[in-house]
Amino acid sequence: MNSRRQFLAANASALLAPMLSSVARANTKNYPYAEFEQRIAKKDFRGMTKETLPTPCMVVDIDLFEKNLKTMADYAKTAPIYLRPHVKVHKSVDIARRQMALGAIGITAATIAESELMSHGGIKGVLWTKQPASTNNLMRAIALTKKDPTFMFVVDDFAVAANVEEAAAAAKVKARVAVSVFAGLTRQGIANGMPALELAQKVASSKNISFEGYMAYSGAASHTKGWEARKKRSQDDLAGVNETVALSKKAGLEVKIVSGGSTGTYNMDHEFGLTELECGSYVFMDSIYRTVGGKTNDAVYTDFDNSLSVITSVDSKHHPGQVTTDYGNKAMAQLTDTVKGMSWLQVDKQGAEYGLLKWKDGGGEIKVGDRVEIFCSNLDMSTNCYDRYYIAKGNDIVDVWPIMGRGGAAQR
Numbered sequence: 001m002n003s004r005r006q007f008l009a010a011n012a013s014a015l016l017a018p019m020l021s022s023v024a025r026a027n028t029k030n031y032p033y034a035e036f037e038q039r040i041a042k043k044d045f046r047g048m049t050k051e052t053l054p055t056p057c058m059v060v061d062i063d064l065f066e067k068n069l070k071t072m073a074d075y076a077k078t079a080p081i082y083l084r085p086h087v088k089v090h091k092s093v094d095i096a097r098r099q100m101a102l103g104a105i106g107i108t109a110a111t112i113a114e115s116e117l118m119s120h121g122g123i124k125g126v127l128w129t130k131q132p133a134s135t136n137n138l139m140r141a142i143a144l145t146k147k148d149p150t151f152m153f154v155v156d157d158f159a160v161a162a163n164v165e166e167a168a169a170a171a172k173v174k175a176r177v178a179v180s181v182f183a184g185l186t187r188q189g190i191a192n193g194m195p196a197l198e199l200a201q202k203v204a205s206s207k208n209i210s211f212e213g214y215m216a217y218s219g220a221a222s223h224t225k226g227w228e229a230r231k232k233r234s235q236d237d238l239a240g241v242n243e244t245v246a247l248s249k250k251a252g253l254e255v256k257i258v259s260g261g262s263t264g265t266y267n268m269d270h271e272f273g274l275t276e277l278e279c280g281s282y283v284f285m286d287s288i289y290r291t292v293g294g295k296t297n298d299a300v301y302t303d304f305d306n307s308l309s310v311i312t313s314v315d316s317k318h319h320p321g322q323v324t325t326d327y328g329n330k331a332m333a334q335l336t337d338t339v340k341g342m343s344w345l346q347v348d349k350q351g352a353e354y355g356l357l358k359w360k361d362g363g364g365e366i367k368v369g370d371r372v373e374i375f376c377s378n379l380d381m382s383t384n385c386y387d388r389y390y391i392a393k394g395n396d397i398v399d400v401w402p403i404m405g406r407g408g409a410a411q412r
């Protein structure tokens, strides 16, 4: 390390102090900021509070998070329906392990990278919900099957099924495959009825593939506003799937799983033929998801709480009705985000590293150096931009969990 760097490292807290507001300074003066990363590596969180964190950063309220996990796990047990939670929203082995500990039968993944990450992290029963259409994905799916025979993926295409059989035979493995069927979302899924049955029969008769059942994600239902309307949409979207399942059973196929569902439909889909739920967002809850309305409250979906927020710092204040923050485009700021405890503020964007908070009407005072917590609109997108979750118990940081398997050529 050169001498300038050494000086900066040794004096980091002293150099930073003049920039912090008096409130922030009071809270951080006893914290050895130069040791921040070493302490995290050692899991030594003494004295680390929300005020000491670099911003923008993601913070998880551990009490609300655990409540969300328990609510879903308890519901699944009583429904009853199995739970194979989707990890796309959190990309965290730490969280997946907690979901498994509460009774999940596995996890659902959106990419082969997420599947590898979870399986390598010791999670059994990974279901990848995209078919391995490219050579790279096919090789990786087969390699993962070899390493972890509990891994499962889907196909919705005869040619892909044939490629899977060939690759599995060459690798001397038996791939576990579910047929992805249409459930109202036009992005994937073979048509129900005879097309789906014929693909299932092809899969089931392949020597190196084991037919597991069907994957039917009714994504259009999940964000339908109003609980009754959502229930109707989910039932309608799954009607064809049930016909396919009935046809399959009549044809002598064993249908082990019918996987689908979402946070929005978790408490209805067991009535519509699903055997397991792939809910994901419930762990943190997006601000937009909260507007779909629930069974007991038609305006706000209160079943799960916003357990994750982004902390941003107020960096500048010179113009009436607005302050500048560090929650900008790179931090995935969205106009539909909301501000925790300050409904009178509107989130706005200014640039890559700059965001704005604008006064809608009324409201209190905000000073330079203050910190504000934001509830994100779409956490699938937002978590992909951050490296870690700071886990908070009240104001204290009690743990740090890495966000893994994010973008990057090698991983996708």
Ligand SMILES: Cc1ncc(COP(=O)(O)O)c(C=O)c1O
Residues within 6 Å of the ligand: 086, 089, 108, 129, 217, 219, 222, 260, 261, 262, 263, 264, 278, 279, 280, 281, 282
């Ligand atoms: C295949 C699949 N299953 C389930 C879900 C449900 O997720 P959520 O609970 O976040 O609505 C999603 C969401 O994108 C999905 O893509």
